[in-house]
Amino acid sequence: MNRIQKFFTKIKELLVHRFFQVLLFIILGLFTYGLMFSNVKPEKVEVELFKPSEQTIRSTKTVEDTYKTEQEKEEISKQVADVYSLKKEYVKNKVDLISSIFDSAIEVNKETNPDKEHDDDKENKKGTIKTDAQKVSILKEKLTDEVNKNIEESVFLALVQADEDELKIAKDSTITAVNNVMSSRIAASDVENAKKKVVEELGYMSINSDMKKASNSLARTAIIQNVFFDKDKTEEQRRKAVESVEPIRILQGQIIVEENQLVDRDVYRQLELAGFLNTESTIYPYIGLLLFIFLTFAAFYYFFTFSISKKDNKYNQLLIFSLVFILSMATMKTVSILADLKNSNLEYIFPGAMAAMLIKILLNDKLAVAMIILLGSYGTIIFNGDTPGNLDFSMGLYIIFGGLTAIIILSRPNFKSKVLVAGLLLSLINMAFVMSLIFIMDGHYTRMEYLYYAAAAMGSGVGSAILTMGLLPFFEAGFGILSSIKLIELANPNHPLLRKILIEAPGTYHHSVMVANLAESACEAIGSNGLLARVGSYYHDIGKTKRPQYFIENQMNVENPHDRLQPETSRDIIIAHAVDGGEMLRSHKFPKEIVDIAEQHHGTTLLKYFYHKAKKQDDATLESAYRYPGPRAKMKEVAVIGIADSVEAAVRSMQHPTPEKIEELVSFIIQDRIQDGQFDECDITMRELSVVKHSLCESLNGIFHSRIEYPEPDKLGQKVKK
Template sequence: MKKIQQYLIQIKKLLDYTFFRLLVFVVLGVVLFTSMYGNVKPEKLDISLLTVADKTIRSPATVEDKISTEKKRQEALEQVQDVYTLKKEYSKNQVDLITSIFDSASEVNDDIEDETKKQDVLDEDPINVMEPTVEEEVTMLKGKLTDRVIKDLSERVFTALVQASNDELSIAKDLTVTAINNVMNKRISADDVENAKKSLEEELKFTTLNGDLKNAAIELGRYAVIQNEFYDPEATEELRKQAAESVEPVKILQGQIIIEEGKLIRQEEFRQLELVGLLDNKQSYKPFIGLMILISIILTSVYFYFYQLKDHPEKRQTDLLLFGIVFILTFFILKIISMLQIFNYSGIGYLFPAAMGGMLIKILIDEKLAILSSIIFSIFGSILFNEGVSGTLNFSVGIYILFSALAGVLFLSGQNQRSKILQAGSFTAAVNLFTIWALMFLPNGQFSGLEYGYYILTAIFSGIGSAVLTMGLLPLLETSFGILSTMKLIELSNPNHPLLRKILMEAPGTYHHSVMVANLADAACEAIGANGLLARVGCYYHDIGKTKRPNFFIENQMHQENPHDRLPPDKSANIIISHVKDGSAILKKYNMPKEIIHIAEQHHGTTLLKFFYHKALQGGENVNEEDYRYPGPKAQTKESAIVGIADSVEAAVRSLNQPTPETIESLVKKIVADRLQDGQLNECDLTLKELETVSHSFCETLKGIFHSRIEYPEMTKKVVQG
């Protein structure tokens, strides 16, 4: 074990250099990449067209089938009908045209009538009035029409119109316009124009118009009926575009069965196998690049986590090395279990003791790092347990590992006793069981009773196995790295510890004093954010050296003569001072943690034994002040400094006859000021503000201990004579 510790010390020294820290992460990345290389390596199949598949083949990734997508898109385009637009304004235009023709005929009649009236006025003899001939009237009518209308209509139409009276023209116009409206309000394509004209002709054929005017109306109606539905290229193209865009891409989904075992591999299946890359002989580097990026992101996040820590460099290096060992060990177990997939057992990944790594990191390092590690293990687990489908992630196992690891980490929060580890394992097993059930029920799968029993056993094995492995590895890691974990501190605070029993039996006054000092130091450390538990346990052992000569210390002199009354001050000082050295030796003999030993060595610093020093001065001797000072060293940490101040404060307040809040506060401030002036706090990182908080905490705790009590009157004893 000592050799291992020596190797670890040498490695930690190398980690002082940034190059070696980066090298650790590079090596870790290479190990991870090598371990997961086979899980992301694309699978290549040696099969041929029109052969029988010897196994069921699934797609390793989701890929778009562009050929099928284009085929589906063409089918959608073929189903799009051409868009024809109805020109409603054409109906109005044609009605206006026919109306203008009838109106022109009426105007000719009106003009002739007006001209006749003028002739009657000028020549009273009607015989001399010359009426225009039909040809002249037709000419007059044509003069009011366009050349195109004149050209398109026959002469009999014009003749019939000029021979009709205005009343007849009005009736003919209304009938013709109505018929045109009825026909033109419907869609009339190029092929339907003739049918539409016949429909109009049938409608006018049974009117009460005279023969010539009816024929004229029919010809005018047929002339007015034209095509009003036309092909719209823009609307058609827009509709085709929408149809093409509405077609969803055809995809071969990850895990989708392409060809089942025993089926003939036809052209379509062969094309799909080639599309997903299972027939491509060229090596694809994309999965490896993706794996490298993923590992780089994870390791970079871990590196920056340690980089931003404000801990002492030695502690940061210890934590980094410890994290690396736990991480590699957990990943190694993960990899070994993933290799059992060759036996085709369903849910083999649920056997992994997922909570082990998280609990170890939580206990030994930090809860935040434990949660981060849980997430990392779940990601790697989803890659390693991909059930033979290359390039895929097993999200079920990933979720299971995440929930299992977080359950162990969160259950241990604030309860880091070793006895709680097994409870955490039981709690994790329960969470594992509920997680597995959730993952089984979500896809509405059908499982047999045997499968349910198997999953229950895997959940229990994972949870309890995590606790057992944690309890087994924890002492080894603590001993190898010299780590003083919270659990170790709680164990050391057990009153049944041999050294605490030694203090209680051999120096009961010192034991009581240590407990009182522990209460003061614990509360003060918690008030400023220091390690209160470390300070408390350090107080329990800080005066262990007094057990060598317990009667020479006043708290153990129960109605006994003080032996210092018979000794010269220098010898008394040597005895008092030696309890620090004796205590350090005893603690080292029992292999106590170095943090506890440091508190025992530093709690007095280099303070002066004022009582014996002044006693020596009063004796008229040549006194060297250094002979009456503790050897030190001075307090190096906040906890050591606070324990030292609490030790002096408790002893001083206990010596008061009737301590009041005012005297306690004054005494505490005086002791703190003396420590500052004597330079005892120069080597620790306590600030003046923190000292003020510590002083206030001491006063509050002491006021609670030495509070005022009610004086009860003595009861008169009555002697009963018999």
């Protein structure tokens, strides 16, 4: 494992140079292109006309079937009925004609009939009385030749013989009947029926029979065809009907011909349209895939170059991200190949959430989300059913949804230590999501197929958790990563070193637990790793187990051995616990962060008690000789643990701690360390130190709160009466 760690260390050293960073992304891009090359490679098929197909062929793209579209347009055009328009002006013309005939007849009646004149006038006009033949002649003169041709002589005779009142009654009735009948649509075939209808309407007139016959004849003459074929409107309707026809398309993924199905002319034509019979190769799918991969990796290169500020972590994160990506893509391709071989939807068992879990635990949430989006995008191509050009968006959604769900689950408190529990919960959610996809697509499946899909989805969740737990130790060891799971393992009270502290130095153990509580709260208050602070506090004084009796917390009812020692000897013993602690932790292969806490929690602070004691004996004593060797705190967690260590010991030695005294003491210790330069190599800010002070005071006030003073017995040893 050390060789692997050294190998990755050398790679990280190379990644410092921009050239090797670009080279890594090029390698990742080529690897991805190689995996997905077969998924976009145009498929060539061997088919012959009027022979069964040797395979099921699906369209790789959506194309319009122009032949069937034109056929559909012709069929729709034929179904459009001819449009006939109603000539409304015909009604008015015929009504006006009938009205004019009757008006002319009334005028002739007035001019030639003196019956209603005064007696004097009658004598004067006797010479003007006309015969019926003359009246008919006068009436015809008032009308046109065309009208005269269409009217029978008997009609003219009846008109001139009728009096004015009869003519008016006949006029009104005839006009009304003609208007009613002609207002409706009358085709050429309906003219005779319309004439019968108008005669029926005139049958109720109360006039003499001759006048009634004349009215019927005039009305029948007025009834003509009033609807005619409208060529322009017919063409317009057909044009609209043709435009409404949706183009008939061969859809991407649609089965053109099934295995052993006869390839007739229609199927052969569709295969030609879809490009399967085209012998010329195209490079567009390859260019599209190359462009897609370039865009995605260019975005991630920009992210890693400009968004990650900590250079110590940048190359570590880049290398871990790359390895997880390669592993996930290889797994994805393997699952897709197996699914194609077995001709089943085995792809739902792909443990896509594994990558999200690993990146979430090893790195951070942002990179985990980026990873799962990248895998989901590539999954739409890899899980395309080996149909070039096809994209399985449902599988892409499944991968992204499962990965995001895993990230959310692991974001809950204490779930980082329960990856398997998270996997089980993810399995149930995966199963529900797969069922939702199947129901939305309205697929017709058997009960066994539903069970199969559900089992595959559950296997994906559990498999992701198992693979995550199995791969975590390799990443942690290979990259020296201190994950939350590793920290929780080290926090186990049954750990051999914690048992050693508890048994050999119980006072130190109690002190370490108190420091852990204080440091964890303070680190979480400033946004640092509270779990690292807690676990580091447990082991920060492990070096004291070599000489536990020389430290005051372990001196219970015994003489302090330092009273009999020279200051130089006491100094060496006290200072040695930081160095010894680091060596012990290294020998047990503890993470570097825990070792640093043990060595750095005192920084280069001064052993004031023994320095002043030595100063009294020899005024030439150098202050530097009584300082810890350091180094000073490099991390915020170490700085906070150092403050909590001093504060806990100081407050515990106070006789009657009050909130005011505790706050004054904490402020003094923090200011003393600032002035001593103990935080000069750490990026902790003054604002964060103020937050740390507030958090420590709150925690200490809760621990050292005032207690009720119970009354003492009257006499020592006196028995309490029942």
